[in-house]
Amino acid sequence: DFIKHLYSHEELSNKIKNLLGIKKVIISNGSIYESNGRLELAKVSSNYFLKNIKNNMIIGITGGSTIGQTIENIQTNKSFSNIVVVPVRGSLMGSVKNQANILAVKLAEKLNSKYANFYLPDDFDLDNLKDISKLPEVQKTLDLINHLDLLVFGIGDALKMANRRLLSEDEKELLIENNAVAEAFGNYFDINGNIVLKSKSIGISLEQFLNVKDVIAIAGDDEKEKAIIAISEVRKDITLIITEECAKKIIELK
Ligand code: BG6
Numbered sequence: 001d002f003i004k005h006l007y008s009h010e011e012l013s014n015k016i017k018n019l020l021g022i023k024k025v026i027i028s029n030g031s032i033y034e035s036n037g038r039l040e041l042a043k044v045s046s047n048y049f050l051k052n053i054k055n056n057m058i059i060g061i062t063g064g065s066t067i068g069q070t071i072e073n074i075q076t077n078k079s080f081s082n083i084v085v086v087p088v089r090g091s092l093m094g095s096v097k098n099q100a101n102i103l104a105v106k107l108a109e110k111l112n113s114k115y116a117n118f119y120l121p122d123d124f125d126l127d128n129l130k131d132i133s134k135l136p137e138v139q140k141t142l143d144l145i146n147h148l149d150l151l152v153f154g155i156g157d158a159l160k161m162a163n164r165r166l167l168s169e170d171e172k173e174l175l176i177e178n179n180a181v182a183e184a185f186g187n188y189f190d191i192n193g194n195i196v197l198k199s200k201s202i203g204i205s206l207e208q209f210l211n212v213k214d215v216i217a218i219a220g221d222d223e224k225e226k227a228i229i230a231i232s233e234v235r236k237d238i239t240l241i242i243t244e245e246c247a248k249k250i251i252e253l254k
Pocket of ligand 1 (some may be wrong): 063067101149153183184186
């Protein structure tokens with residue numbers, strides 16, 4: 001509350017922008033633990049997204065509940081028939097609802113656009129991956145990932161995501177030993193943005209991520225502060241959309 005009284009939203013976003021040294025910060029009201037907090041974050045994110053897209057763009061998205069809710073909140077009468085929406089990772093095991101694949105179709109429906117797909121599970125080992133990457137349908141999607149104009153992605157806490165992505169005990173130990181705090185599109189990072197564990201599944205690579213023209217990260221305040229700091233080290237020219245509560249926690253940490 002003390003911090004709330006000190007900063008307006010604009011001041012808060014400028015403060016975070018300077019602390020993290022990134023391009024742009026947008027703040028939504030409250031916390032995701034408050035009644036409307038998740039919805040607020042999704043509304044702010046979907047509005048910003050709509051303002052920043054135009055026809056002929058190739059737009060990548062990750063999975064996750066945050067991106068899922070953002071897409072749910074997108075409402076437009078415009079038709080973007082020449083946009084292609086691309087899931088940047090194969091599907092996760094477990095819950096299907098918020099897989100990038102599914103979200104890509106949903107977003108394409110909202111925008112009246114095209115979409116690409118990965119009809120693949122996310123947990124291939126490298127031996128299989130080489131063969132699968134050669135499939136023409138998969139090649140097409142991978143090629144689109146190489147040409148993204150915009151990527152909208154979620155940020156996760158390393159260990160929470162390691163559990164969700166069913167990493168092995170050895171891999172989890174490696175994450176702990178190397179102080180991994182963040183997960184994004186299947187890769188794990190320490191607080192300084194160094195990669196600790198690379199995704200061995202199919203989808204966007206770190207190098208490709210760094211080459212996307214424009215990237216938007218969306219994250220709520222469910223213990224993701226360190227993860228957000230880490231991802232801000234990986235790439236400085238990002239737009240970060242977070243809750244007010246999340247912003248305050250970042251200030252406390254920095
Ligand atoms: C995953 C994304 O699907 O969702 C990750 O690939 C992200 O980049 C994660 O870390 C976040 O999930 P959630 O449910 O917390 O939004």
